[in-house]
Amino acid sequence: MIGVFDSGVGGLTVLREIHQLLPGYDTVYFGDTARSPYGNLSEQTLQRYALEDAELLLQKGATVIVVACNSASAAAGELLRNKLSVPVFDVSQAPIEAALRATKSKRIGVIGTRATIASGIHGRLLTQADSMCTVFPVATPLLAPLIEERAHRYPEAMRILRRYLRPLKNAHLDTLILGCTHYPIIQKEIERVMGHQVKVISSGTATAEALKQFLEEHGDAEAHCPKNNKEKYFVSGDPEQFQRTANWWLGKKVNVLAAQAHV
Numbered sequence: 079m080i081g082v083f084d085s086g087v088g089g090l091t092v093l094r095e096i097h098q099l100l101p102g103y104d105t106v107y108f109g110d111t112a113r114s115p116y117g118n119l120s121e122q123t124l125q126r127y128a129l130e131d132a133e134l135l136l137q138k139g140a141t142v143i144v145v146a147c148n149s150a151s152a153a154a155g156e157l158l159r160n161k162l163s164v165p166v167f168d169v170s171q172a173p174i175e176a177a178l179r180a181t182k183s184k185r186i187g188v189i190g191t192r193a194t195i196a197s198g199i200h201g202r203l204l205t206q207a208d209s210m211c212t213v214f215p216v217a218t219p220l221l222a223p224l225i226e227e228r229a230h231r232y233p234e235a236m237r238i239l240r241r242y243l244r245p246l247k248n249a250h251l252d253t254l255i256l257g258c259t260h261y262p263i264i265q266k267e268i269e270r271v272m273g274h275q276v277k278v279i280s281s282g283t284a285t286a287e288a289l290k291q292f293l294e295e296h297g298d299a300e301a302h303c304p305k306n307n308k309e310k311y312f313v314s315g316d317p318e319q320f321q322r323t324a325n326w327w328l329g330k331k332v333n334v335l336a337a338q339a340h341v
Contacts, residue, residue: 080289080303081140083108083131085116087226087320088259089146090327092169095262095286096144097328100293102305106138110339111315116149117193128154130339132162138310138337141302142293144285145169148190148257152199165292165299172284173255174203178211180277181253187214187246187276190257191222200257214249215257218242222260226323230264239264243271255279263327312337 080100082093086109093107110116110131116124128150132143143158143166145151151168159166177186188200201213220238224230230239246254254276256262262280269278293300309332313320317334324332 079104079106079139079308080142080144081106081108081132081135081138082144082146083110083128083135083150084146084259085109085114085127085150086111087323087327088222089144090324091259091262091280092144092146092282092285094328095280095282096289097309099286099290102307104139104304104306104308106135106140106310107312108134108138108337108339109311109313109315109320111313111320112338113314116147117191119149121153124150124153125157127339128158129161132158132166134312134337134339136162136164138312140164142289142299143167144289146259146282146285148194148199148259148281149197152194152197165296167285167289167292169259169281169285170199170203172288173257173279173281174200174207175288176279176284177204177253177255177277178207180279181211183250183252184208184211185214185249185251185253186211187216187249187251187254188257189216189218189221189242189246189254189261192217192219194257200255214246214251216242216246218258221264222258225260225263228326230267236267239267240271243268247272251276253277253279256281311335314338 145168151170155168195217
């Protein structure tokens, strides 16, 4: 079973891509909404929460873990790979590889929350992989709340988006990484503002593609991921509130149960 966790609803965009690329595979999702947001937490706390979230998914039957939270990925992705006995994927690593394949100018932009941009994780990974890369990180803190409140289609929201993206347009980059799992909801709007010459990389799509390739190449791991079209959803906070957003983002009705992530 493929297990996916996030601090809240953002990871649903990653799960949606997994469902599209790997139809029929059983999945279990955990949103740690009672302790959300993760963006302003210390690295030590993030690592503890990530381990607890992953352990909960393992208890629910996960045989592969996907960290669908940029803050948790930056702080604990490598830790989870070292500590857990199952394959671990995260939304920081896969978009880097996709961006490097896409870029020709090696001028790559990143947008995300203040915490994700402050962590510098994308810039470090990009320049480690290719020292010729020039990275342009821009914090876009208002976008996620606007998306969650379904206000991203308002004219005011588009003005905010254009203002955030203006320095990236002026930087003449050719690739842009969406460093927050909320942002695929407005990917078309971002692509419209940036123009057709800029390749926009969704962390959800890149992570799902990496997972698909891994399962195709590792039959032993794939054999432990049943295909019974089963989907399980758990949250540590209010299931009803999460379910409303999940129904909207996933385009179908889902059943959400309460669960607590504690080791």
